[in-house]
Amino acid sequence: MASRKDIDWEAIQRDKRGLIPLQIDGDESGVMRILKNLAVTDRLFEALGIPEGIVEFEFPLPRGRADIVVFHHDGTATVIEAKGSRDFRGVLSGIGQVVMYAVQIGFSKATMGIRKILVAPYIGEDPEVLLIHNACQSAGVEFLPIGTLKEHQDISYDLICERYPEYIKGFQ
DSSP states (O other), rough: OOGOOOOOOOOHHOOGGGGGGGGOOOHHHHHHHHHHHHHHHOOOHHHHHHEEEEEEEEEEETEEEEEEEEETTTEEEEEEEEEESSOOOHHHHHHHHHHHHHHHHHTTOOOOEEEEEEEOOOOOOHHHHHHHHHHHHHTTOEEEEEEEEOHHHHHHHHHHHHHGGGBBBTOO
């Protein structure tokens, strides 16, 4: 089986730009690519358990950019903050960010209600995950742990190996 370093990403960039979202890095951009992959394949709403709507990535606000804002057809909105590392403090800071973005959208009076979601690559029930869950609950934020980025990378690489073996270095 190919590893990450065996995939010829330059050739994919040149020939099959649609596969670039499969290059999942081990940081926030990796989590955003996972979420964008879900949006492109019309699975974002189901994966997050939210109603369908208009998806805006990197939505500009007076005080920063929300990673994702979904404006639902019923007049409500969902603000999603993605964190890419397992840095505990960084993930906890995401709670404040998503609340700040939701407040700014709420001030615009453009929505009837705002749901807040924090997405991060956590799994299990270790004390940090439970603390993040509790902090989110206290702040009115839903916490969505998506598993490790390596798990998502492995799925991407398996897909490329299976369907596009010509992009594996050394393929004959």
